[in-house]
Amino acid sequence: MADKVRIRMTVNGLEQRGEVEPRMLLVHYLRETLGLTGTHIGCDTSQCGACVVHVDGQAVKSCTLFAVQADGSSVTTIEGLVKDGQYHPVQEGFWEKHGLQCGFCTPGMIMAAADLLNKNSNPTDAEIRHALEGNLCRCTGYQNIVLAVQYAAAKMRGEPVTGAAD
Known part of the structure; x- marks a missing residue:
């Protein structure tokens, strides 16, 4: 079993720290570790776009990134679009x-x-x-x-x- 890697990122404005397996996908980190299930897993092959999030202000398919690749980044999920109780x-x-x-x-x-x-x-x-x-x-x-x-x-x-x- 591979050693875990420490990561830190800001997700929806909150700093998150943790240890992950090096090959854990960002989509799995968001859903399974952080409980942000608004980001969906559709195809696991980067074809459907159900897992799109913003990383450092750019739309990315979170099934194409390892969580460790987002280390130090700012991530916004669908849950993070709501501001002060108002929908985007x-x-x-x-x-x-x-x-x-x-x-x-x-x-x-x-x-x-x-x-x-x-x-x-x-x-x-x-x-x-x-x-x-x-x-x-x-x-x-x-x-x-x-x-x-x-x-x-x-x-x-x-x-x-x-x-x-x-």
Whole structure:
């Protein structure tokens, strides 16, 4: 059995320290060690995007990183998007525009969309679809997900937004 490695990282604004097996994936550290089960494990092959989190402000598939690779980093999970009891505009958009059905892909979709909007405050439909192409959804057909991201983008720009999906 391999020796454990000490790691330290900030997760959702809280410093976390611990010892992990060198080959423990970040997704398993978040879910099993820290109890942050909002980050989902879908395919274990980096194809589905259900495990997307932000590491140092960049969207990454947490099944592609070892926890030791995130040592010293700042990690944000879906749970960390809520600020002062308020949902992030992307989370709100998914609710208002019915951007989810079963919900399994939703945390990864939201994290990827939030990353897009951090980089591009006014994306086109094509840019939204391109940013989300690493995230698979088997339920929605994607149109309401695009509408949810458009809703969030408008809200983040301070523009009026409409309520529930038409």
